[in-house]
Amino acid sequence: MTVSMYRLSVPVFIRGLNMLSTLLEKAEAHAAENGIEPGIMLNSRLAPDMLSLCGQVQRASDTSKNALGRLTPKPAPSLPDTEATFAELGARIEKTVAYLETISERDLQGSETRAVNLAVGSLDVTFTGIDYLLEFAVPNFFFHVTTAYDILRHDGVAIGKRDYLGPFS
Template sequence: MPVSIYRLSVPVFVRGLKVLSTLLEEAEAHAAANGIALEVLVNARLAPDMLPLSGQIQRVSDTAKNALGRLSGKGAPSFPDTETTMAELKARLEKTIAYLQSVPEAELKGSETREVKLNVGKLGVTFSGEDYLLEFALPNFFFHVTTAYDILRHNGVEIGKTDYLGPYG
């Protein structure tokens, strides 16, 4: 039996968002224990031309919800990128999870062949739904999850690979 687009997307995105929320809790604890203002972490970045932690969280959210919106053909909710606090970032992750969990599996039936058109850089690209999910949405999602992890780790938050992978079972 083939694996459904739903199974390849919703549980994967939700797991990644929950792991990221836990990493933000670790960051809060680290900041409190070390007298670091939370806005320092929220605005931290790895390089001057990269998005800060807040931007990474926003892109993770956008990637997950827009993927389901495109695959279902119904669009996704729009969240303005106005988060400036750790609490607001965690709330955005929760809103994203709630949206993902509200999408019925039936809405993604047949989406593997749905045409998805994107502007990637200056190029217009057309994917099948399956290729869009596997070749664009999931890699983009995990790029931003990993970058958020790296920002926190770079700023002294004591997290490791098992924190990134999250709990099983």
């Protein structure tokens, strides 16, 4: 049995984004129940040189949508990083998932051998599609999702591993 580029990407990213959305809902409820100004949580970070919770959610969104934009003929939507509320972050996730849901198995056919050049900052590397997906896009996506989870845990939100893993089908 072969595993397709579609199966390795679209459902994985959608599941992770849906789980992240649920975590944000729990964080918003935690803030309300404990009289915490939401902006404090949204701007919280694990270390001074790391992105805030908002930044982590934005990068998880960017990583997933841009990965599929690079691997398919369907360009990723541009989403400015202007979110400043839980509702706005939730809307960003919804827009990202809606884009991912437009990607079909057919759109990804042959993408495993497509050349993907990634030039960001001092990084300038060309991957094959499969290497880009498995060595950069998926790990980068989960770095930001995990860091968002860690920020929320650090800020006292009652979430655990089952929340991170999400429901199973």
